[in-house]
Amino acid sequence: MxxxxxxxxxxxxxxxxxxxxxxxxQLTAQAVREALADASATTKDVEAVFFANTxxxxxxxxxxxxxxxxxxxxxxxxxPVVNVExxxxxxxxxxxxxxxxxxxxxxxxxxxxxxxxxxxxDRALAMSVFDGAYDVSAPEELARVLRHLGGEADRPAGxxxxxxxxxxxxxxxxxxxxxxxxxxxxxxxxxxxxxSVDNHRAHYRKPMNADEVLAARALAFPLTVPMCAPITDGAxxxxxxxxxxxxxxxxxxxxxxxASALATGSDRDFTTFEGHVSGVAARRAYxxxxxxxxxxxxxxxxxxxxxxxxxxxxxxGLFGPGEAAAAGERxxxxxxxxxxxxxxxxxxxxxxxxxxxxxGQIFELTEQLRGRAGARQVSSARVALAENGGxxxxxxxxxxxxxxxxxx
Numbered sequence: 001m002x003x004x005x006x007x008x009x010x011x012x013x014x015x016x017x018x019x020x021x022x023x024x025x026q027l028t029a030q031a032v033r034e035a036l037a038d039a040s041a042t043t044k045d046v047e048a049v050f051f052a053n054t055x056x057x058x059x060x061x062x063x064x065x066x067x068x069x070x071x072x073x074x075x076x077x078x079x080p081v082v083n084v085e086x087x088x089x090x091x092x093x094x095x096x097x098x099x100x101x102x103x104x105x106x107x108x109x110x111x112x113x114x115x116x117x118x119x120x121x122d123r124a125l126a127m128s129v130f131d132g133a134y135d136v137s138a139p140e141e142l143a144r145v146l147r148h149l150g151g152e153a154d155r156p157a158g159x160x161x162x163x164x165x166x167x168x169x170x171x172x173x174x175x176x177x178x179x180x181x182x183x184x185x186x187x188x189x190x191x192x193x194x195x196s197v198d199n200h201r202a203h204y205r206k207p208m209n210a211d212e213v214l215a216a217r218a219l220a221f222p223l224t225v226p227m228c229a230p231i232t233d234g235a236x237x238x239x240x241x242x243x244x245x246x247x248x249x250x251x252x253x254x255x256x257x258x259a260s261a262l263a264t265g266s267d268r269d270f271t272t273f274e275g276h277v278s279g280v281a282a283r284r285a286y287x288x289x290x291x292x293x294x295x296x297x298x299x300x301x302x303x304x305x306x307x308x309x310x311x312x313x314x315x316x317g318l319f320g321p322g323e324a325a326a327a328g329e330r331x332x333x334x335x336x337x338x339x340x341x342x343x344x345x346x347x348x349x350x351x352x353x354x355x356x357x358x359x360g361q362i363f364e365l366t367e368q369l370r371g372r373a374g375a376r377q378v379s380s381a382r383v384a385l386a387e388n389g390g391x392x393x394x395x396x397x398x399x400x401x402x403x404x405x406x407x408x
Contacts, residue, residue, distance in 0.1 A: 003288065004103045007253040008405070009241040010039025013363040015201045016234035016351035018119045024056055024235075028070040028115040031235035031356075035111070039239045041249050043075040046239075047107035050082050050097045052090035052114035052355035055129050059120050070115065085355075087133045087390030088304065089262075090114060091236065092358025092401035098240040099260045108245030114360075115235035116353035126231055130161035133391040133398070142166075145395050149173045149271065163304060164228055166392050168220035171307035173271060175222065178322030180310070182222040186210040188306040188328050189227045189348055195335060196345025198375035203232050203351030227306040232351030236359035238366075255369050258383070259288035259404040270395025278315045278387055278400040285402040291383060293317040296339065296404075298368050298378040300361035301387040303346040309333075312387050313341065316402070335378060343368065343376045358388035358401060369407040382407045 012034025014027055028051075036042060051067025062069070067083045086093040091114030098112040120126055134142050150169030174180050190210045196202040208226055216224040246253055261284035268275040286292055293316060301316070303309035313324040318339060327333055333341040344350045344364040347357060365384035367373045384405045391398030 005243055006099050006102050006257040007241050007243070007246055008238055008255040008257065008362070008366055009246060009249060009251045009253045010035040010037070010041060010239040011237070011363045011366045012038060013201055013236040013360055014234045016232050016353055016360065017203045019117065019233040020119060022117070022233070024053065024066065024115050024117050025070050025073060027117065027233065027235035028113060029074055031115065031237040032071065032074055032111065032113055035237040035239050039249055039251050039253070041109065041239060045109050045249060046076050046079060046111045048080045048101055048110045049076060050084055050094035050110070050112045052084040052094040052112070052359070053116060054085055054087060054090050054354045055116055055118050058129050058132070059118070059125065071113070076111070086399050088302070088352070088354045089358055089388045089390030089399045089401050090355035091360070092386070092388035092403060093262060093399070095238055095240070095359060095362060095403065096260045096262050096401060098238070099257055102240050102242050102245070108242045108248065110240045111237060112240060112359060113235065113237040114355035114358065116355050117233050118231050118353060119233050127161050130163050133163070135393060145270070149395065163392065164219045164223055167305040167307050168223050170311065171222055171305070174307065174311065180322070180325045183210060183214065184325035184329060185222060185227055185306040185310070186213040188303070188309050189213045191328060191334050192303060192306070192342050192346040192348045193226065195343050195376060196349030199345050199350060202345045202349055203230055204345070204349045223305055223307070227348065229304045229347035229352035232353040234351060234353040234356050234360070236356045236363050238359055238362050254408050255366050256406045256408050257403070258291065258406045259285035259402070261285040261288065261402050263400050265393050265396045265398055267394065273315055273321055276315045277396050278312055278389060278402065279317070281400040281402040282316045282387070285404050289404045291404065295383045296385045297381040297383050298343060298365065299339065299341050299385045299387070300344060300346070300364055301341060302389045303342060303348050304352060306348060309341060309346065316385070316387060335376060340378045343373065343378055358386065361386040361388060362403060362405070365405050369405060
């Protein structure tokens with residue numbers, strides 16, 4: 001069945017970084033105003049809002065209605081506002097719901113927005129939010145899965161989230177299976193730190209070479225700090241429209257939503273790629289778009305660690321199992337290579353304000369498809385893919401989103 005066409009009319013994003021003097025409301029306002037201006041729209045044009053946030057509840061005590069509070073002062077009033085929490089995939093999930101809402105005919109102009117203020121005085125509290133992204137009723141199950149995946153590993157003293165242990169165990173499993181090396185992970189981090197230099201919205205803009213990455217503070221082997229995403233504040237917003245909505249705005253949107261797919265993990269042999277949640281979402285997206293992985297010109301994938309990028313490239317079918325590390329070494333995933341990945345700098349360098357991350361990926365790819373990415377521009381980009389994962393359950397991400405966009 002053919003799906004009704006949906007377009008991105010506008011996108012906005014704050015700089016990602018540490019914003020101690022800004023609130024969730026203020027970050028939201030910056031991103032929304034930029035997205036509306038990009039679409040030549042006003043708040044009066046917005047017919048519904050899907051608002052993503054994961055940390056305001058534990059960090060600030062705003063346990064309910066954060067979206068209504070964040071957008072009301074902008075002048076978005078009276079319309080449906082739905083709050084979305086889906087771990088690190090919250091922003092992509094808000095986008096998915098906005099696309100579905102428009103395709104259903106319920107509205108013609110819908111806003112998806114994600115915002116986080118994660119840098120608070122209590123650093124331990126900020127780190128603790130990640131402990132709510134797996135099954136808290138069965139911590140022994142998480143420990144068992146990690147031992148099965150990657151064996152035992154020393155965890156040096158110093159702050160880090162529980163997800164660094166998760167990614168480290170997955171990385172060790174990949175190393176044992178395919179011979180992947182720690183230096184190959186450092187090369188991925190080097191590439192993303194290099195890409196972020198030309199992104200004025202990125203949390204980090206300092207280049208690092210592989211030797212510097214390897215010499216940095218160690219986390220659970222094989223990860224070091226520069227291989228991992230920082231604690232970041234920021235917001236991103238995307239205005240999604242039907243063709244009727246575009247006509248009403250007088251917009252000439254140049255980016256079409258080719259596919260948006262969500263998947264949830266399932267019981268399987270989690271030491272293999274078969275049935276991986278991101279692969280399930282990707283297959284749905286490829287079917288919706290009528291395109292395969294070979295059609296993708298540029299991708300933004302969920303590199304909460306450098307290993308996360310490697311894993312997703314293989315699960316998504318962009319490279320074969322065990323092939324992504326070597327591709328990174330030969331420059332295939334760098335800007336100018338065969339398939340540029342994370343030209344924004346990725347989560348490792350651009351930053352990872354959890355619920356804003358998926359929408360930040362879509363912002364970057366919208367810029368790429370419009371030819372507005374400046375020094376980061378991927379030549380002749382026509383088809384883009386964003387993968388955003390969240391949480392962890394029984395050996396893989398609890399949820400995965402794959403979005404495909406096309407230039408018109």
